[in-house]
Amino acid sequence: MVINMVKQMTRRRFVKGAFGAFLTLFGIGSGGYVYAKQIEPSLLDINTQEVQHPFIPKSFEGIKIVQFSDTHLGFQYNLRQFKKLVKKINELRPDVILFTGDLMDRPNKFTEINNLVPLLQQLHAPLGKYCIYGNHDHGGYGSNLYRNIMETANFDLLLNESKAIKLRDGSHIYLVGIDDAMLGRPNMALALKGVPVNSFKIVLSHAPDLAETISQYPVQWQLSGHSHGGQVKLPFIGALVTPPFGRKYTEGLYRIGQDQQLSLYVNRGIGTTRLPFRFLAKPELTVFTLKT
Incomplete structure (x- = not known):
């Protein structure tokens, strides 16, 4: 079953929200403005999650x-x-590295690809490096560019397909990657084939808000990004800047489905877009440890 999606971004609503966030920060005062622009975007949370399920070998x-x-x-x-981020990831000694989209803000305008690759x-993971498309990876005529960059860097790009992670004893789990909801064509049925x-x-x-649809399939976890944790949040109000397909689930862990059969984790991401601010939404790396 092909996941239904909105093909055009509601740009006006998103920009309006971003402008409102800017006015909010401006209203907080110069201290809040400086913190949101120069300090919080350079911080990094390393969050940990245990992943436990009977199907894990x-x-x-x-x-x-x-x-x-x-x-x-x-x-x-x-x-x-x-x-510095690459160094930090390698220091965590991951067995698997996952990138969940939006590598470059404007792929066709980025001029340092030869230094990026x-x-x-340099990212090292003995059981593999995997990635999917985000909306910015497709935007700006970037689809082929992004694929070439990631595959040259030894990432497996999962485009409506799955990949088994196997150990020497023959046991395995599966990664299932779907296309971006905004500018791509996500297809869970195709991705799960076989x-x-x-x-x-x-x-x-990439889009967390596909979780209700994804929960209808026999999968246990979903990892997403896209929302930036709202990028700008206020106490008691929450996220002020949320993109399409990233408005319902903005950060952290959720249980989805009638029987809460799907665990969704939404990573706040590293960079910013549209507005160069983060406020109460620090950049994040997430470390998942499998438990049996």
């Missing part, structure tokens, strides 16, 4: 997965900063 106990997302290189986030190549029903599966979807 015993040999996968302790396997470590690191997710990063939404770097938006070229918009207030540069390769000098990205180099070697940095991506994947055993009673296997442990992690779905990579």
Whole structure:
């Protein structure tokens, strides 16, 4: 079944929300403005989650997965900063690395691709590096450019397809990657083709708000980005800037479905877009440890 999607972004609503967030920060005063523009975007939360399910083979106990997302290189986030991020990810000693979309803010305008690829190549994970498309990866005629960058950097790009992560004893789990909801054509049925029903599966979807649809399939976890945690939040109000397909689930862990059969984790991402601010929505790396 092909997931229904809106083909055109509601740009006016998103820009209006971003402008409102800017006015809010301006109203907080110069201190809040400086913090949101210069301090919080350079901070980094490393959040940890245990992933436990009966379908996880015993040999996968302790396997470590690191997710990063939404770097938006070229918009207030540069390769000098990205180099530090690569170092930090490698220090976490992941077995698997997942990138859940939006590498460059405007792919056809980014001029440092020759320097970007070697940095991506430095990321090390013995069980593989995997990625999916975000809306910015498709935008700006970037679809082929993004694919070439990631595959040259030894990432497996999952486009409505699955990949088994196998250990030496023959045990395995599956990664299931679907296309972006805004500018792509996500297709869960195609992505799951040939994947055993009673296997442990992690779905990579840039857009978190596809979770209700994804929960109708025999999968256990979904990892997403896209929302930036709202990018600008206020106490008791919440996220002020949320994109299409990232408005309902903005950050952290959710249980989805009538029986809460799907666990959704939404990563706040690394960079910013449209507005160079983060307020109460710090950049994030997420470390998932498998438990049996």
